[in-house]
Amino acid sequence: MEVLRVVTLAGDPEREADLAPRLATEPSLDLYLRCVDRVELLAAMRSGAIDAIIAVGAPSWFDDAAAAEAARAGLRVVGVADNSLETRALENRGASVLDARSSVGQIVDACRSARPITPAAPSETTGSRSGRVIAVWGPKGAPGRTTIAIELAYALAGTADPTVLIDADPYGGDALQLLGVVEELPTILWAAAAAASDDGRRDLVANLRRVGGHGLLLVPGLPRADLWPEVGHYGYAELIKLLAAEARFVVLDIGFCLEDQSSLGGPGGRNTLALAALERADSVIAICRADVVGVKNFIWSFESLRELVDDDRISIVLNRVHGGEGREIDELLSRHTGLRSSVVFPDLPLDCRKAVEQGEALQEVRPSSDICTRTRLLAERLGGKVRPRGLLARLAGRS
Template identity: 30%
Template sequence: MSIPVITVGQSREDLVGGLERLHGPVTVVRRCAELSELLAACQSGLARAAVVAEGSEGLTSSLVDRLSAVGVAIIALTDNPDEAARLRAIGVASALTGVESAALSQRIAEAVAQLTGAGPNTAFRSGPADPGAALRTVEAEPPAGPEEPGPGRIIAVWGPAGAPGRTTVAANMAGELAAEGKEVLLVDADSYGASIAAALGLLDESAGLAQACRLADQGLLDREALEKVAVPVATRSGTFSVLTGITRADRWTELRAPALTLVLERARQIAEVVVIDAGFCLEADEELSFDTMAPRRNAATLRSLELADAVYAVGAADPVGVPRLVRGLAELEAAVPQAAPIVVMNRVRASSVGRGPERQLRDAWERYGPASGLEAFLPFDLAAADAALLGGSLLLEAAPESSLRHAIRQLVCAPAQQKRKSSVFSSTAGRRAKD
C-alpha cells in the first residue's frame, strides 16, 4: 500500500524523483509552494503525509494539530539542531536536508504509523532491497510536548454563568496554597471576562497566558520562558506566579487548545499546584460550523477541565444561583464526563435561603440536585471581599480573620481525602459549620 505525500517548498528534484522511483512506499501526489496551499490540499483528503522541504519555521502547534486531525503526518527537512528540537516539541518528525530517498520514505512510513497508532513496520513497507530497511532500528521522533509529564497537580475552578465567585475562590486558593509553602501558578483561562489581574491589582496588559500559548504554538515554550512570562505575586505569607488572562474578549482566538495543552504540561513542571480560573461556557456549537477545524471560543475552558486533576464547581447560594448550578453540572457531565466535580456553595447567607442556610441548601440539593453532593459552604462576607478587591489583595492580607478566608483555606488546604481516584482535596467545612 502506497502513502500519498505532498511536498512543500522548492525541494530537490532528485529527492522527489527518488521518492517516486521507489514504486511502493510513497507516492508524491502534489507539490505545494507554501504551507497555506498544503493545508488546503490536506483538508481535502488528498494526502496522508507532508514533507516540508522549506519553510519549516512556519509550522506551529495549531497547524500540526489541524493536519493531525485530518490524518496527515508531517516530516520537515532541516540541518539546524535547534529547529529540529523545536519541531519535535510540536509533534513534527525531522530529517536532514540531504537525506536519501529510501531513508526519507522510511521516516514518512514511521510518522504515519505513529499518527494512526499502527506499528512502524506493519502498514507500510519498502521492498526487500530497500536500503532504508537498516534504519528500522532507529526510534521514531518523540511525541509532542515535554519528554516527561511534570508532577504538579492542576485544579480548575469552574462555575455557571452569573458571576458565582469563581475568580475570588481561585485567587484565594492560590494564595492559601502558597502560604502553605507550595509552588503555585495561577492561570486566568476565562475567554469571556478575564479578571485575575484586576482582582490582584496587577498593572499588566501583556496577557501572560496568550504569550505562553504563542510560544507553545511555535515550540519555544520551555521552563525558563514560562517562568519569564508569569508574573510573581508576593504576599506576607508566600509568593505565587500568575499567567494573566486576555485583555479583551475578542482575543479568545489566541487561546487555542493545542497550545494551551502544552502550556499546562509545562506548568506542571514548574509548579506543585496549578490553579485555573476557568470560563463558564461549555458549549461546543462551533463544531457545527462549516470549518470544523476553526478555533473554538470555549476550547480554553473545555481543555482546562479535561486536563484538571480536580474540578471545583462554584455556585451562588441563592434562588437564582442554585438552579443555574444544577443545570451547569448537567452540562459539565455531558461535556467533560471525567470531571467528578467538587461542588461548593458560595455566598451562603440566611437572608437568601432562610434560617439554617446550610441545612436548607442540603435538603433542597438532596431532593432536587444531581448525584454530586455538596462538599463545602463558603459564607457570605461582603465586607472582607470588598476590602480585598479594593486593595487588589487576597483575603489573607485584607481580612485574615474573615470567615470566608478560613473556609477557603480549609477547602483547599485540608488533608486530601481518598474519596476519589484522582485524590482531589475535599472539605467538611460545611458539615462542621453550625446551622
C-alpha cells in the same frame, strides 16, 4: 588577593539594583558591567575581560546558548535565587546557586570556589512530574468563580509548593485587576504561544509574574474578550502540561459555558479553553451561588459539566451563603444532582469589597475572615499542606 572581574545579570531588576552597589564597593571585586539583556552579556563574555557571572534571578536571555558560550569561555556562574523555580532554571544552566539572602562575602566566595560551568544535561524526568491541575467552574450569573480561584490559588501557594493561577476565562479575565497589578504583563496569549514553541517554553515559567506575599505565579487572562481565537488550542494544552510539570498546583479560572462551538471557529470554538482545562483537570471545583437564581442556574448547567467530568473529580462549593441556609440548599442540590457540597462559603461582601479596593487576596487583607478559613479547608482537601493559623498556629509552635 586577586581581584575578580564580574558582570551581573538582571533577571530580577529590583534585586539586581539592590545588590550591584554592594558588589561595587567590595575591594576583591571589579564590577565590569551590569547586563540587562543578551547583547550586553555576549559582549562581556566575548571581550575576554571577565572571570565570573552573577545572575540575580533567572533571566530568560541567559539560555542554553549563552550558558554554552560561558562554558567555552571558562567562566564561573553564580546564581542568586529567590525561589525554587529560579534555582531550577539556573542549575539547568550549570550555575552554582545561592539563596537570595546570601551576603556579598558569600557571593564573592562562591565566585572564587565555583568551577567553570558545564551546562547540565536535561533531566530524564523533565516533564514527567505532574502537579495537580484544578479547574474552577461555575454557571452564568457571577457565582464567584474568580474570587474563589484567586483565594484557593493563594492558599495553595502558601504551602511549600509552587502554585500557578491561569486566568482562562474567554469572556474576559479580571484576575490581574483583582490582584492590583496595574502594569501590562504577558497574558495567556503570550503564554500559549510560548508553550507551543521549543524556544519559548524553555524559560516560560521563569518569566511569569509573582503576585502577593506567597509568591503566586500568575498567567493573566485576555485583555479583550474578542481575542479568544488568538489562543491556540495546541499551545494552551501544552501550557497546562508544562506548568503542571513545573508547579505543584495549577489553578484555572475557566468560563461558564461548556458548549462545543466548533462550528463557530477553531476546535471547541470560544469554549475551547474551558473544555481543554476540564479534560486535563484532576479536580473540578463547581461553584453554586446560594440564592434562588444561582441554584437554578447551577442545576441546569451541572449536567453539562457531568457529561465532561466524572463525579469523583467534582467538588461542589456553595458560595455567598446567608446564615443557616446552607443545609437547606445542600439538601436541594443533593436531590437534583445526587451530590453534596464539600465546602460552604459565607456571604461577607464587606470583606470581599475590602480585598478588591486594596487589590490583594482576601487572605492578605483579612486572613481571619471566615472566607479565608473555608478556603484553607478547601485547599487542604485538594492536597495542600496549609499551615495552621491563630490558636492552632500557637499550639503547633509549642515544644
